Amino acid sequence: MIDEKKASEFNKALQAWFSSQGRVLPWRSNPSPYLVLVSEFMLQQTTVAAVKPYFQRWMKRFPDVQSLAVATEEQVLKHWEGLGYYSRARNLHRAAKAIVAQFGGIIPSDMTLLRALPGVGPYTASAIAAFAFDHSVPVLDANIQRVIARLFDFRENIATAEGKKFLHQAAASLLSENEGRQHASAMMDLGATICRAGEPDCTACPVRAFCKATDPAMLPLTPPKKAITHLEDWRTVTIRRGKIFLIQSPGPTWKGLWLLPPAESSAPPICSLTYAITRYKVNLHIVNAEAMPTWQSFSQENLPPMPSPHLKAIALFKLQKKKL
Numbered sequence: 001m002i003d004e005k006k007a008s009e010f011n012k013a014l015q016a017w018f019s020s021q022g023r024v025l026p027w028r029s030n031p032s033p034y035l036v037l038v039s040e041f042m043l044q045q046t047t048v049a050a051v052k053p054y055f056q057r058w059m060k061r062f063p064d065v066q067s068l069a070v071a072t073e074e075q076v077l078k079h080w081e082g083l084g085y086y087s088r089a090r091n092l093h094r095a096a097k098a099i100v101a102q103f104g105g106i107i108p109s110d111m112t113l114l115r116a117l118p119g120v121g122p123y124t125a126s127a128i129a130a131f132a133f134d135h136s137v138p139v140l141d142a143n144i145q146r147v148i149a150r151l152f153d154f155r156e157n158i159a160t161a162e163g164k165k166f167l168h169q170a171a172a173s174l175l176s177e178n179e180g181r182q183h184a185s186a187m188m189d190l191g192a193t194i195c196r197a198g199e200p201d202c203t204a205c206p207v208r209a210f211c212k213a214t215d216p217a218m219l220p221l222t223p224p225k226k227a228i229t230h231l232e233d234w235r236t237v238t239i240r241r242g243k244i245f246l247i248q249s250p251g252p253t254w255k256g257l258w259l260l261p262p263a264e265s266s267a268p269p270i271c272s273l274t275y276a277i278t279r280y281k282v283n284l285h286i287v288n289a290e291a292m293p294t295w296q297s298f299s300q301e302n303l304p305p306m307p308s309p310h311l312k313a314i315a316l317f318k319l320q321k322k323k324l
C-alpha cells in the first residue's frame with residue numbers, strides 16, 4: 001500500500017500529466033449520469049474506439065433515460081446492432097425502465113442502489129459513482145488493474161479472491177478524498193496509453209518514481225485463457241421476390257435477434273466467412289435453400305436487428321451472386 005503523503009504526491013504527478021495528455025472522449029465532456037451509464041454498458045468487453053460511433057448514434061436516438069425506457073426491445077437491439085454481447089443492450093433497457101419506475105427517471109448515486117439495477121455489477125457501479133457523481137471509489141477496469149499490479153509489483157493472479165482484494169486495497173490507498181472522477185479517468189488513460197498491455201512506455205510515465213515493477217511486461221498475472229473451440233455453421237440466404245427469410249434466435253445466444261435460417265451441411269457453400277464469438281471461432285458457410293413455412297420474410301431495406309456476421313454473410317452472398 002502507499003501512505004497518504006505519497007498518495008498525494010502521486011496524484012499531483014498523475015493529474016499534471018492528465019491535464020495535458022488525457023483522452024478526449026464523447027462521454028467525458030458532459031458526464032451526466034445517463035451518458036456515463038450508457039458508455040459504461042457499451043464499454044463492457046468492448047474498446048473505446050469501437051464504442052465511439054455507436055455511442056454518438058445511440059444518444060441521437062435515445063437522448064435520455066425516459067426515451068430509452070419507452071422504446072421497444074427491437075428498437076433497442078437495432079441500435080445496438082454490430083456492437084455484440086446483446087445481453088448488455090437488454091440489461092441497459094431494463095435498467096432504464098427500473099430507473100423510471102423506481103427513481104422517477106433519476107439515476108441513483110448510491111452504490112447499493114446502482115448494484116440492484118439489471119446488468120450493473122461491482123465494476124459498473126463504481127465507474128458510475130466515480131464518473132457520474134465524482135465519488136472517490138476504486139474503479140478497477142482492465143487498464144487500472146494492470147497499472148496497479150505494476151505499480152505495486154503484485155506477482156499473484158489478479159483474478160483470485162486475494163488478488164481482487166489486494167487490487168481493491170491498493171487502488172483505495174491511491175485515492176484522494178475528492179476528485180474521484182479525475183483520478184479514475186487519469187488512471188484509466190495511463191493504462192490505455194502509457195502503461196499498456198505487453199510492453200509499457202515507462203520512459204514517458206508520469207508516475208515512474210512511484211512504480212515498483214522490475215519486469216512490468218509480465219504483469220498482471222492472469223489465469224490462462226480458455227482454449228478456442230472451432231465450429232462449422234451452415235446457413236441459408238434465401239431471397240424471394242426481393243424479401244429475405246429469417247428466423248428469430250431461439251436463444252440464449254443472440255436472444256431477441258433475427259438470424260439466417262440453418263441449412264444442410266451437404267450442399268457446397270456459395271461463400272464462407274469466419275468470425276469469433278466469446279471462446280468460439282465459427283466458420284459460417286452460406287448456401288441457398290428453399291424457404292420453410294416457419295421462416296419469416298422481411299424487406300431487405302428494413303431488416304430487424306441481426307448479428308453482424310449474418311449481415312456480412314448477406315452482403316457477401318449478394319456480391320458472390322453478382323460474380324456468377
Ligand code: SF4
Nearest residue numbers: 195200202205211216
Ligand atoms: S513506470 Fe512503467 S510499469 Fe510502472 S506504472 Fe509507469 S508505465 Fe506502468
